Amino acid sequence: MTALDDPITSAPSRFPRDLTRRIVERIREDSLDTAAHAMTDPASIFTDPVQFERERHLFFRHGAHVVGWAGELPGPNTYVTRDIAGTPVLITRDGDGVLHAFLNACTHRGAQVATGCGEARRFTCPYHAWSFDAQGALAGQPEAWGFEDIDRATLGLQQLPIASVAGLLVVGLSDDVDPVAAYADIAPHLQGYSYDTHEVVCRHQWTLQANWKIAFDVNLEAYHIASLHRETLNSLVLNNAVHDAFGRHARWAFPTRAAVAMVDLPEAEWPEPAPITVVHTFFPSCVLLETPVSSQMFRIYPGRHAGECTVELTEASIRPVQSDDERAARMRGADFAALIVGTEDFPVAEQCQRGAEAGLDRFVFGRVEPMLQHWHNTWRTALDS
Numbered sequence: 001m002t003a004l005d006d007p008i009t010s011a012p013s014r015f016p017r018d019l020t021r022r023i024v025e026r027i028r029e030d031s032l033d034t035a036a037h038a039m040t041d042p043a044s045i046f047t048d049p050v051q052f053e054r055e056r057h058l059f060f061r062h063g064a065h066v067v068g069w070a071g072e073l074p075g076p077n078t079y080v081t082r083d084i085a086g087t088p089v090l091i092t093r094d095g096d097g098v099l100h101a102f103l104n105a106c107t108h109r110g111a112q113v114a115t116g117c118g119e120a121r122r123f124t125c126p127y128h129a130w131s132f133d134a135q136g137a138l139a140g141q142p143e144a145w146g147f148e149d150i151d152r153a154t155l156g157l158q159q160l161p162i163a164s165v166a167g168l169l170v171v172g173l174s175d176d177v178d179p180v181a182a183y184a185d186i187a188p189h190l191q192g193y194s195y196d197t198h199e200v201v202c203r204h205q206w207t208l209q210a211n212w213k214i215a216f217d218v219n220l221e222a223y224h225i226a227s228l229h230r231e232t233l234n235s236l237v238l239n240n241a242v243h244d245a246f247g248r249h250a251r252w253a254f255p256t257r258a259a260v261a262m263v264d265l266p267e268a269e270w271p272e273p274a275p276i277t278v279v280h281t282f283f284p285s286c287v288l289l290e291t292p293v294s295s296q297m298f299r300i301y302p303g304r305h306a307g308e309c310t311v312e313l314t315e316a317s318i319r320p321v322q323s324d325d326e327r328a329a330r331m332r333g334a335d336f337a338a339l340i341v342g343t344e345d346f347p348v349a350e351q352c353q354r355g356a357e358a359g360l361d362r363f364v365f366g367r368v369e370p371m372l373q374h375w376h377n378t379w380r381t382a383l384d385s
């Protein structure tokens with residue numbers, strides 16, 4: 001969630017008008033999109049080590065992952081690094097502007113050849129100084145004569161599949177993954193968000209004693225806002241939420257309280273940007289929360305066992321930052337989001353994990369929690385496929 005008193009409101013709306021219309025209608029009726037029935041899942045899905053390993057293998061190791069915005073590599077010879085569910089990855093844009101992804105593991109003996117992000121034509125391993133170009137080829141090798149009996153062409157960085165999907169960076173962690181196909185269902189609904197101009201402002205990270213799905217679930221409904229966020233978000237947003245499924249992926253959106261005024265206004269007088277929040281959720285575990293002025297990405301990955309996960313929150317400006325005031329506003333937005341999730345959502349996620357580990361037999365997902373139902377049905381079906 002973001003600081004909703006943000007002074008920067010000049011960005012054009014990035015939100016589809018039909019989505020805004022549906023939300024305004026829900027405010028008018030004081031209702032929300034619902035599921036047909038309540039449903040349950042066994043609590044063991046959060047604790048079972050066998051299921052945990054299957055998820056790690058199928059969803060993460062052999063999955064495609066949204067890991068950032070193409071705007072993070074704004075020109076030729078730029079790069080970013082990522083930890084994707086424990087796998088170190090280097091993403092480059094070469095001198096011709098083409099994106100590449102590699103295992104960030106030196107082909108000599110595995111050390112990481114790059115850290116952080118920035119501009120670079122070459123990446124030099126800190127261990128013995130082998131170097132690689134932006135296309136991954138081995139470019140330098142001290143005392144190369146000592147390695148002549150290994151074909152140099154086989155010593156380039158190991159390539160990984162990568163694509164820009166509507167300006168989002170999508171990386172596959174194994175050769176059998178097609179990043180474009182994996183996101184084809186939702187890609188048409190991601191147009192107009194200008195992800196290729198987004199600039200990252202800051203990051204926050206957590207390690208939680210909770211299953212990765214529980215940490216994901218806290219992002220999927222506004223039902224808890226009136227109680228868990230009673231002193232914070234409850235004065236800012238309403239639970240007149242709408243939702244849509246796009247294959248495995250999904251989207252939900254809800255209004256801020258400022259949207260109430262739109263009910264009595266003709267559409268031509270609706271404010272731009274619309275005072276709503278749109279939350280894209282990507283298989284298996286990425287949440288992209290769009291406010292009128294920023295994008296907040298939560299990447300949630302399994303930890304070392306079923307009861308642990310890592311969460312990274314990245315705050316991006318929807319356009320390159322133009323002033324110190326604008327940067328400060330984005331930082332405030334990220335700090336506010338980090339405060340809410342870090343002190344309210346994540347502690348309760350850890351409580352839910354303790355409940356599951358204590359022997360609770362099942363978790364319940366009500367009609368007012370349709371996104372939870374979508375995701376638990378999707379994960380279950382994907383495990384069975």
Ligand code: FES
Pocket residue numbers: 106107108109110111125126127128129130
């Ligand atoms: S591990 Fe990279 S140069 Fe030796």
Ligand SMILES: [Fe+2]
Pocket residue numbers: 218224228229345
């Ligand atoms: Fe929350």
